[in-house]
Amino acid sequence: MNNPNLRAVVTGTGGYLPERVLTNDDLSKMVDTSDAWIYPRTGIRSRRIAGADENVSDMAAAASRQAMERAGVRPEEIDLLVLATITPDTPLPAASCLVQDKLGLVNATCFDIVAACSGFIYALDVARQYVLSGAARKVLVAGSEKMSAITDWTDRTTCILFGDGAGAVVVERSEGGTQNGILSTATGTDGSLAPLLYVPAGGSARPTTAETLAAREGFVRMDGHTIFKYAVRNMAGVTAKAVADAGLKPSDVDWFVPHQANLRIIQAVAKTMDVPMERVVTNIETTGNTTAASIPLALHAAVADGRIRDGDNVVFGSFGAGLTWGAAVVRWGK
Numbered sequence: 001m002n003n004p005n006l007r008a009v010v011t012g013t014g015g016y017l018p019e020r021v022l023t024n025d026d027l028s029k030m031v032d033t034s035d036a037w038i039y040p041r042t043g044i045r046s047r048r049i050a051g052a053d054e055n056v057s058d059m060a061a062a063a064s065r066q067a068m069e070r071a072g073v074r075p076e077e078i079d080l081l082v083l084a085t086i087t088p089d090t091p092l093p094a095a096s097c098l099v100q101d102k103l104g105l106v107n108a109t110c111f112d113i114v115a116a117c118s119g120f121i122y123a124l125d126v127a128r129q130y131v132l133s134g135a136a137r138k139v140l141v142a143g144s145e146k147m148s149a150i151t152d153w154t155d156r157t158t159c160i161l162f163g164d165g166a167g168a169v170v171v172e173r174s175e176g177g178t179q180n181g182i183l184s185t186a187t188g189t190d191g192s193l194a195p196l197l198y199v200p201a202g203g204s205a206r207p208t209t210a211e212t213l214a215a216r217e218g219f220v221r222m223d224g225h226t227i228f229k230y231a232v233r234n235m236a237g238v239t240a241k242a243v244a245d246a247g248l249k250p251s252d253v254d255w256f257v258p259h260q261a262n263l264r265i266i267q268a269v270a271k272t273m274d275v276p277m278e279r280v281v282t283n284i285e286t287t288g289n290t291t292a293a294s295i296p297l298a299l300h301a302a303v304a305d306g307r308i309r310d311g312d313n314v315v316f317g318s319f320g321a322g323l324t325w326g327a328a329v330v331r332w333g334k
């Protein structure tokens, strides 16, 4: 880290969304809800749902393959894969090991990170530390979720929010003197707030039984109202810290790419940060909340359609179950 020219640079992005679209009108046939209730409160009109045989490792592999292609990096060059997910294909092994096999990342060490909606930021932070310490040169960072598998489709207070998908970036070590790359990261956790958003059963404390199945305890439970309050406060706070740590002011932020949990949360955070909505990237209307996949999916869309350009200051901010929160600032370009 003593080399002032050393940078962790984001060199490619990728995204994957399953084909099946579930609209608010479709949901209104499953539970007592309506587009008129969901859209104004969340900004969501539809979300994608993975097929029965389409798993987190498949979606992560698709997004990662695209990110490697766009970065011009071959699978055997990747020396680390960090996959953020709360919905791995199976409890054991880590889904990242399955992604390694699917992509032929023969020289990569692979592990998963469990930090819910902050997972991508946590994983990006790990990638940055590996690259700056010299432990890795080319890292894949992916977020992939099959939230439909842990969503209670009879609970209208949660099932309206979530969707499936994956996003990925390649992070590379650069010693060439570029001013681009990851300028700062900031993260935080408060485990005392764990009961606000959790899955009661299916872990070692309460393994799945006929009883837990009958009580629908294998699905997400959430105190949405309280989460909303903490989300705005923590996401705005950590994002402001990352911006300041990067030596930037709010007016220097070209693009804010927030976790896509709820459009009202995004609007409140942007307002607190003094960033106008024209500079905020949102795709929640058609993706819903894809947890760890949400930021890299929104990022990839904005890079692929040319909104984000070389030299732009791009800011990520998130919060999620844990509670966890995190932010990062990237000056875009190789």
Ligand code: ACO
Binding pocket: 032, 033, 034, 037, 038, 041, 042, 116, 117, 118, 156, 157, 160, 197, 222, 224, 225, 227, 228, 231, 261, 262, 265, 289, 291, 319, 320, 321
């Ligand atoms: N359709 C119709 N009515 C509904 C629905 C629905 N889908 N859901 C709840 N209601 C009803 C409630 O029963 C309640 O009725 P009541 O007043 O008769 O009791 C009323 O609508 C209001 O419910 P609230 O929960 O107070 O609604 P709120 O305005 O808070 O909106 C929401 C709910 C959208 C979930 C909001 O609280 C929110 O977005 N919170 C944050 C959620 C979030 O971001 N979670 C993080 C997940 S990220 C992760 O880490 C996985």
